Amino acid sequence: MEFLPKEIEDYCRRHSQDELEIYRQLTAETYESCQIPQMLSGPIVGTILQFFVRLTQARLVLEVGMFTGYSALKMAEALDGSGELLTCEIDPAHITIGRNYFQKVPWGKRITVLEGTALESLANLEPSFDLVFIDADKINYLNYYKRAVELIRSGGIIVLDNALWSGRVIMPEDDGSRTIAETNDFIQKDDSVWNVLLPIRDGLMVVQKK
Ligand SMILES: C[S@@+](CC[C@H](N)C(=O)[O-])C[C@H]1O[C@@H](n2cnc3c(N)ncnc32)[C@H](O)[C@@H]1O
Incomplete structure (x- = not known):
């Protein structure tokens, strides 16, 4: 999963805000201990998400x-002190690694992990969120998007990672690719939002609720 020529990606990194050592440690541990470490979004996407937190003056x-x-x-780092972040995760091994790092920095206290299947967790939430980042199982992308539109406030932003799925959305041949393509098409026709598909890394669909 290489999305950009390495020298271009390195150049972009060298000309983007640097990140703290804790993120390098977490990335290194993820690459040592997880089967598909490339799932970790990385510095460019991470920094863009921080911009969205600040631009929406997100509290939730x-x-x-x-x-x-x-x-x-x-x-969570970009939130102000009273801001909160809820995150859904199904895999206990991933949660253990994450929680260990959340304990190492003060802004880790702003994070609450919702353990279990994301669809069940989302069903129990109430509006309104300022920012939603969708980056879990692709087969449920459309369900996650529809629920996110219900949960986000007017003016809030929804970001969907992997909107290009390594280009497979052009000629989708498997269920995951088909669902992402279907989600992109659905968003494109959704009159309740503004949207732009940015060709950053594996594609970031950025949506703002009207
Ligand atoms: C692409 S990774 C997320 C990467 C993360 N946002 C980052 O940037 O480091 C997707 C995660 O979704 C989790 N996941 C998959 N299916 C899920 C489900 N039904 N409910 C909750 N989490 C799920 C996986 O265990 C995996 O850890």
Whole structure:
């Protein structure tokens, strides 16, 4: 899963805000101990998410798909002291790694992990969130999007990662690819939002509720 030529990606990183050592440690541990470490979104996406936290002056953020906590920790860092982030994760091993890192920094206290299947967790939440980041099982992307639109406030932002799915959305041949393509099409026709699909990394669909 290489999305950009390495030298271009390195150049972008060298010309983007640097990140704290804790993120490098978490990334290293994820690459040592997890089967598909490339699921970790990384510095460019993480920094963009931090911009959205600040631009929406977010008090309440929702993440669907925490993995080892990288993007959750990034967004929580950008919240102000009273802000909160809820993150859904099904895999106990991922949760253990994430929680260990959340304990290491003060902004980790802003994070609450909703353990279990994300659809069940989302069903129990109430509006309104300022920012939602969707980055879990692709087969449920449309369900996550529809629920996120209900949960987000007017002016709030929904970001869906992997909207390009390594280009497979162009000619989708498996269920995951088909669902992402279907979600992109649904968003494109959704009159309740403004949207732009940014070709950053594996594609970031950015949606703002009218
Ligand atoms: C792409 S990773 C998330 C990456 C993370 N946002 C980051 O940037 O580091 C997707 C995560 O969703 C979790 N997941 C998959 N299906 C799920 C479900 N039905 N409910 C909750 N979490 C799920 C996986 O265990 C995995 O950790």
